[in-house]
Amino acid sequence: MTTAKHDRRTFLAMSAGLVGLGLGFPARAQTRAPDADVLVSRGGAIEVDLEARFGPTRLAGRSARLFSYGGRVPGPRIEVRPGDEVTLRFRNNLPEPTNLHFHGLHVPPTGNADNIFLEIPEGERLTYRFKIPENHPAGTFWYHPHLHGLVAKQVFLGMAGLFVVRGELDEVPEVAAAREQFAVLKDFEVAGGRVPPPSPMEFVRGREGSLVTVNGEVEPEWSLEQGGLLRLRLLNASTARFYRLKLDDHPLYLIATDGGALEEPYELDELLLAPGERAEVLVRGDRKPGRYTLWTLPYNRGNGGMGMGGGMMGGARGDTRPRPLAHLVYRGKRKTALPLPERTGRVPELGVPVRRRRFVLGHSMRPGRGMVFTINGQVFNPGRIDTRVRLGTVEEWEIANMGVLDHPFHLHTNPFQIVSRGGRPERLRAWKDTVLVPVNRSVRFRVRFEDFAGNAVYHCHILEHEDLGMMGIVRFEEEG
Ligand code: C2O
Ligand code: CU
Ligand code: CU
Numbered sequence: 001m002t003t004a005k006h007d008r009r010t011f012l013a014m015s016a017g018l019v020g021l022g023l024g025f026p027a028r029a030q031t032r033a034p035d036a037d038v039l040v041s042r043g044g045a046i047e048v049d050l051e052a053r054f055g056p057t058r059l060a061g062r063s064a065r066l067f068s069y070g071g072r073v074p075g076p077r078i079e080v081r082p083g084d085e086v087t088l089r090f091r092n093n094l095p096e097p098t099n100l101h102f103h104g105l106h107v108p109p110t111g112n113a114d115n116i117f118l119e120i121p122e123g124e125r126l127t128y129r130f131k132i133p134e135n136h137p138a139g140t141f142w143y144h145p146h147l148h149g150l151v152a153k154q155v156f157l158g159m160a161g162l163f164v165v166r167g168e169l170d171e172v173p174e175v176a177a178a179r180e181q182f183a184v185l186k187d188f189e190v191a192g193g194r195v196p197p198p199s200p201m202e203f204v205r206g207r208e209g210s211l212v213t214v215n216g217e218v219e220p221e222w223s224l225e226q227g228g229l230l231r232l233r234l235l236n237a238s239t240a241r242f243y244r245l246k247l248d249d250h251p252l253y254l255i256a257t258d259g260g261a262l263e264e265p266y267e268l269d270e271l272l273l274a275p276g277e278r279a280e281v282l283v284r285g286d287r288k289p290g291r292y293t294l295w296t297l298p299y300n301r302g303n304g305g306m307g308m309g310g311g312m313m314g315g316a317r318g319d320t321r322p323r324p325l326a327h328l329v330y331r332g333k334r335k336t337a338l339p340l341p342e343r344t345g346r347v348p349e350l351g352v353p354v355r356r357r358r359f360v361l362g363h364s365m366r367p368g369r370g371m372v373f374t375i376n377g378q379v380f381n382p383g384r385i386d387t388r389v390r391l392g393t394v395e396e397w398e399i400a401n402m403g404v405l406d407h408p409f410h411l412h413t414n415p416f417q418i419v420s421r422g423g424r425p426e427r428l429r430a431w432k433d434t435v436l437v438p439v440n441r442s443v444r445f446r447v448r449f450e451d452f453a454g455n456a457v458y459h460c461h462i463l464e465h466e467d468l469g470m471m472g473i474v475r476f477e478e479e480g
Contacts, residue, residue, distance in 0.1 A: 038077045045085045048078060052094045052145075056193075057158060060211060060218045064190045067094060067157035073216045074184040074237065075143070075161025082136040082167050088128040092120045098154060100128060101146035101412075102163055103276065104258055104433045106136055109413050109476075110454035116146040116412070117382070117455065133451070137260035137345075137431065138167030140182075140233050140278040148380060148471065152239045152463035156207055157195055160186065160237035169261040169280075174341035178229035178282060181222050183326065185273070185296075186237040187212045198464075204371045205405065206240025206275075206462040208318050212296070214326050221291075221327045227334035230283040231255075236273040239463040241318060242406075244299045246270040247283060247328065248292040253340055256280035259415035259431025261345025266428060270297065274408035276434040276461035282340060289330040295322040302405035302439045347429045350417055350446045353396035357387065361401045361409070361437060361460065361470065372469040373403070373460060379469030380459075386472035387458075389449045392479055399435070400442035407465060409443070410434040412456040413476070416447035434461050449476050 039048050050069050057066040059073055069075030080086060092098050102114045109115060113130035120126045141163040145154040162182060169175060187209035189195055198207045214220055224230045232252075236243055245252070246269070253265040258278050271279055298319050363373045372379045378386070389395060396419065399409045415433050418426040422441045437443050459471035 037072060038079060040079045041081060041084045041086075044081075044083060045087070046078065046080055047087045047089070048076075049089045049091075050075070051091045052098050052159065054094050059158075059188060059190065059216055060213055062190075063193060064188070065194050066188075067154050067159050069159060069161050073158040073160075074186065075159065077162040077164060077182065078143070079164045079166055080132050082132055082138075082165065083134045084132045086128070086130050086132065089125065090120065090128060091125045092122055094154075095122055096150060097121045097147055098145045098150065098159075099126075099147050100143055102141065102143050103410075104139065104141040104278070104415070105163065105165075106133060106413060106415065106451070107131070108452040108454065109456035110452070114413070116457060119147055132165060136165055136167070138165050138169040139256060139258070139260035139431075140164060140235060140280060142235055142237065142278070144237070148382065149467050152203070152207070152467050155237070155463055156188075156198075156209070156239045158188070160184065160235075162235060169256060169345055172341050172344055174229065174339055175231060175255065175282075175344065177338050178231035179224065180231045180233065182233045182235075183214050184216075184235050184237050185212070185214060185243050185325070186216075187241045200370070203464050204468070206301075206464045208238070208241045212241070212323060212325065219324055219326055221329050223329050223331040224283065224285040225332045225334050226285050226289060226330050227337035228285040228332075229338045229340070230285070230328070231280060232283060233278070233280045234271075234273060235278045236275050238275050240275060242275070242299045242301055243273045243325070244270055244297040245273065245294060245325070246297055247294045249287055250283050250292060250328075252281040252283065254279060254281050255341070255344045257430040258433045261347070262428065262430050263345060263347050264343055265340050272299065272436070274406070274434065274436040274461065275463065276408055276410050277436075283328070284337075284340065285330060286337065287330075292328040293324050294326045294328065296325055297322050302403070347417070347431065349429065350448050351394045353446055354390075354393045356396045356398065358398045358400060359409075359458075359472075361399065361407045362403050373465040375458075375470055375472045378472070380466075380471040382473070384473065385455065385475045387474040388477055389474060390479055391449050391451070391453060391476050394446055394448045396444055396446050398442055398444045399437045401437040401439055404439060405462070405465075406436060406438045407470065408434050408436045408461040409458065410461045411447065411458040411474070413452060414447050414449050416445040419444040419446055452476060453478050
């Protein structure tokens with residue numbers, strides 16, 4: 001598509017120019033925290049050098065040939081604050097092109113910001129630059145590649161990292177007193193130190209690896225004081241695997257979803273996280289000392305087309321038994337137990353929508369192409385604007401799944417609030433950017449398009465489905 005290609009060249013040239021200037025940035029932003037896996041902004045700015053690599057990488061105590069950011073899976077965690085200027089000098093040392101997406105951040109989708117239409121060829125560099133808006137909510141966001149056709153492969157091979165915005169939620173006293181634990185949930189498939197290519201069937205369904213890791217480890221142990229609180233910050237960075245989380249004997253108190261804080265904690269027995277989704281939960285250390293397991297329970301993500309063309313995609317049941325993910329171990333005891341917070345934030349109601357739209361998720365066989373996944377009957381076309389919206393307005397979108405597999409629907413740039421699922425009004429008012437749309441169901445959400453003009457995308461976050469066409473372009477247009 002001409003605009004995108006043109007954009008790509010322009011920005012590659014710009015970035016080459018910047019590199020040519022000898023990286024002459026003032027050394028005001030110290031980005032090295034004591035922990036090299038965490039890069040923290042200072043004095044209103046952060047400068048990050050990030051390299052995409054292919055080679056031996058430590059995974060679950062062994063070495064495997066993976067794609068990674070800086071030789072680590074997950075990639076380094078980047079932490080910023082509202083108002084920060086972000087400069088990210090990216091270098092692509094993969095044997096193929098790639099790019100970056102900052103999932104869930106409310107920043108421009110254009111220029112050298114969160115522009116997924118950029119393409120960084122192998123061996124090249126590009127400097128990403130954007131400002132985190134002053135009013136950006138605190139939350140758990142993430143970065144990953146977004147080059148159409150290669151996304152599932154690159155993420156499956158290891159490319160994903162957390163991008164955390166610190167702010168109001170972190171300052172709620174009860175939340176600040178909790179022990180913080182990040183958990184990047186991600187599956188892999190490794191045989192003889194390599195990742196074998198997916199079978200065509202695996203690719204169509206969405207690939208699930210047999211090695212399930214948390215922060216690149218198998219069944220890590222986390223400690224919790226008796227009377228203490230644990231703040232678990234979860235990301236599903238898998239391309240296709242769902243996590244249905246349950247912690248032995250402990251309820252989970254949800255305090256934040258994709259886009260940041262809820263108004264108050266919401267008690268859950270289990271928590272389903274589809275690919276791309278995040279959640280923050282508090283765990284109270286109010287049980288007997290011992291070791292408690294965090295499980296992922298079996299989840300059937302669609303019938304896989306049973307009865308349609310003879311089960312074209314097979315089943316997609318994934319695990320058939322619970323799988324341990326991590327363990328919580330009580331260590332130590334507090335004199336006085338930490339309370340749960342009463343309020344965690346404000347989630348203002350969105351206004352009345354000026355427009356309603358409907359998006360139908362489906363699939364079909366295309367001659368010479370095999371299985372494709374569609375939105376309103378169409379596969380992704382980078383030269384087509386599918387949806388035009390006005391900045392400053394609220395819309396209500398209905399996403400209907402007429403297919404045979406569940407699809408987590410994701411919209412870039414502007415977070416939304418779910419209004420109903422399967423016809424039932426949503427109880428929780430929460431900021432989301434990815435929502436599960438199960439087979440034969442529809443979900444409605446409201447979204448206010450704000451601040452940034454330009455083209456962005458919406459797509460299924462089973463990344464194989466996105467690569468197989470389930471993506472559309474939305475253009476944010478200025479009023480008038
Ligand atoms: Cu996490 Cu468009 O993606
Ligand atoms: Cu995204
Ligand atoms: Cu999908």
